[in-house]
Amino acid sequence: MAEKPIQGEKRVFMTGNEVVAWAALAADVDIMYGYPITPQNEIMHYWTRLAPKYDRKFLQTEDEISAGFTTCGGVLSGKRAFTATAGPGNTLMQEAMTMAEMMRIPLVQVVQQRGGPSTATVIYSQQEVTMTCYGGNGEGLRIVYSTGSHQELFDYTIKAFNIAWKYRFPTCVLGDGYQAKMRESLYIYDPAIKGIEMTNTYPFVGSDGMPGIDREPNHLRNTYNTEEELYEVVKNLVTEYEKISPEVVEYQTFDTDDAEIVIIAHGIVTRAAQAAVNSLREQGIKAGHFRPVTLRPFAGEQLRAIAKKAKKIIVAESAQGQLRKLVTDAIYGESVPLENYFKPGQGITAEELVDYVKGL
Amino acid sequence: MSKVPNMPKSWRVETKPHKFCPGCGHGLVLKALGEAIDELNIQDRIVFGCDIGCSLLSWDFFNVDTVQTHHGRTTPVMTGIKRARPDRICIAYMGDGGGYAIGSQHLVNAASRNEKITLILANNCNYGMTGGQMAPTTLPGMKTETSPYGRDIEDTGYPTQGPEMVAAITQHKAYVARGTVANVRQLKNYIKKALQNQMDNNGFSFVEALAGCPTNWSTNAKDTWAFIEEEMPKYFKVGEIKTPAQKEENTNG
Ligand SMILES: Cc1ncc(C[n+]2csc(CCOP(=O)(O)OP(=O)(O)O)c2C)c(N)n1
Ligand code: SF4
Ligand SMILES: [Mg+2]
Numbered sequence: 001m002a003e004k005p006i007q008g009e010k011r012v013f014m015t016g017n018e019v020v021a022w023a024a025l026a027a028d029v030d031i032m033y034g035y036p037i038t039p040q041n042e043i044m045h046y047w048t049r050l051a052p053k054y055d056r057k058f059l060q061t062e063d064e065i066s067a068g069f070t071t072c073g074g075v076l077s078g079k080r081a082f083t084a085t086a087g088p089g090n091t092l093m094q095e096a097m098t099m100a101e102m103m104r105i106p107l108v109q110v111v112q113q114r115g116g117p118s119t120a121t122v123i124y125s126q127q128e129v130t131m132t133c134y135g136g137n138g139e140g141l142r143i144v145y146s147t148g149s150h151q152e153l154f155d156y157t158i159k160a161f162n163i164a165w166k167y168r169f170p171t172c173v174l175g176d177g178y179q180a181k182m183r184e185s186l187y188i189y190d191p192a193i194k195g196i197e198m199t200n201t202y203p204f205v206g207s208d209g210m211p212g213i214d215r216e217p218n219h220l221r222n223t224y225n226t227e228e229e230l231y232e233v234v235k236n237l238v239t240e241y242e243k244i245s246p247e248v249v250e251y252q253t254f255d256t257d258d259a260e261i262v263i264i265a266h267g268i269v270t271r272a273a274q275a276a277v278n279s280l281r282e283q284g285i286k287a288g289h290f291r292p293v294t295l296r297p298f299a300g301e302q303l304r305a306i307a308k309k310a311k312k313i314i315v316a317e318s319a320q321g322q323l324r325k326l327v328t329d330a331i332y333g334e335s336v337p338l339e340n341y342f343k344p345g346q347g348i349t350a351e352e353l354v355d356y357v358k359g360l
Numbered sequence: 361m362s363k364v365p366n367m368p369k370s371w372r373v374e375t376k377p378h379k380f381c382p383g384c385g386h387g388l389v390l391k392a393l394g395e396a397i398d399e400l401n402i403q404d405r406i407v408f409g410c411d412i413g414c415s416l417l418s419w420d421f422f423n424v425d426t427v428q429t430h431h432g433r434t435t436p437v438m439t440g441i442k443r444a445r446p447d448r449i450c451i452a453y454m455g456d457g458g459g460y461a462i463g464s465q466h467l468v469n470a471a472s473r474n475e476k477i478t479l480i481l482a483n484n485c486n487y488g489m490t491g492g493q494m495a496p497t498t499l500p501g502m503k504t505e506t507s508p509y510g511r512d513i514e515d516t517g518y519p520t521q522g523p524e525m526v527a528a529i530t531q532h533k534a535y536v537a538r539g540t541v542a543n544v545r546q547l548k549n550y551i552k553k554a555l556q557n558q559m560d561n562n563g564f565s566f567v568e569a570l571a572g573c574p575t576n577w578s579t580n581a582k583d584t585w586a587f588i589e590e591e592m593p594k595y596f597k598v599g600e601i602k603t604p605a606q607k608e609e610n611t612n613g
Contacts (some may be wrong), residue, residue, distance in 0.1 A: 071442020
């Protein structure tokens, strides 16, 4: 047995992609499958350098369709497996995400969002929210963590494996090109020293014993014959998803108790929103910030309570209203006016948010 | 039980009779596969994957762990399992549409990487499940729902020569053959060798099986067999195309 990749806890200064690779190592991930795309490449680069030292594996596939489906295979065989992608690669991967959704395959996907539509930029965006939450021909039965810092990338990558295997829904860590490529300080650690116990994995196929004699064979399918049969299956999936949602949902609030103006932002834009709120408060403006950490499931009830009290809500995102769709869906019926601060494919600073709020 | 015709031991009795149309080639390919599994005594090590296409009907066919995947995606799912669990024997079962059209990049790259899995592909010259459209393997002049005047080779090219292509892009460790449901014994032997190649941890193995689709061909039993035995082999030569031993001899000599 190779020794633990991270002993205890260490202060480090590294890129987000490197952080993800270390987190996967620390989470006892057995195998990564992937296809090159900027800005996630270095996850694979670090993984392929580190993995053999700790008896872990890697497969470079022919495309992201294959990366998604080979990851499904790895998970079905009982291993902690993951893949990472971005932009057009995420598009191709949606097919496998729907299979994981339908067959309850605890696949973990890391997405480092880049500009869209199409090939666009390799730099940054928040334009993969709708796709990551709801892509493919399904009902969006996934868990999506939108991280905002390198520390969170580390924490939530580890958590993604535990949550995926605990609840058996495909789980995504949604980062972006800034988080992928920037260097930042954080603590990396052996999960055990934080009392984090890795959820057990088990094979769906390929366990021991003679099928039909020692045990029943495991026959897994995703095709059904009648409307009624499918309805039953999907209803059960949805019921299960809704049941676990309160346990899974995560969000943060900043000065929302008495806030008249509430900025809603996720991912790295939460940093600008937090700083903007501090600055606005200093200037005597009652601003607050609501940050969904999970985009699926979404903290709808909690947001509604805040929306009831607010005089104005601003949705700030590096996309043309993808977060806003989640927000309006969650607070349908509330009368609070919504303002949009949309910058598709471009970063958002605290200063511009402050100026925007003051200009309202 | 006594009424049950002699079925391979690895078949799941509870799900028989199977769900394919009468006279369908899939049943015969899976008979050959079942016998091969029995004779190699590997039932407890198999993970079987089926595509979407009429092969999907085999999702509960065997007493082995089975994953039904998506159209064309059986190769990567089985690759993923094999990479994570090299001690399992992984079989990807698909149609000609799944293998040569929508999943062709997976076939080509799994073969190029010498993935240690076994692909078995039923070639019935059309898309059976979706109602008989033209496939990469549709014969010149053959009528299908999307080539109603017969496949025009000027417009849509020649039938895909799958095993020949795989043989061309694999190295000496691959096993490649084309069998036919008209000779189940021979087909079983090819499949056995293909599985043995995986068990030996040697490399990629691929068997195409010429198979009938009487439903979409609109043929009676006699014409179905005539098509399989006389028409198909004109384009699709039956036999072993690449065997690891043969190649080793060559390189030694
Ligand atoms: C992505 C996708 N495209 C199309 C289909 C529809 N579809 C289902 S089976 C099939 C063709 C099957 O033909 P083949 O692979 O030759 O298998 P056969 O039924 O002939 O055995 C198609 C196109 C699908 N299920 N998924
Ligand atoms: S449609 Fe053709 S391939 Fe499909 S089960 Fe019927 S005969 Fe077999
Ligand atoms: Mg076919």
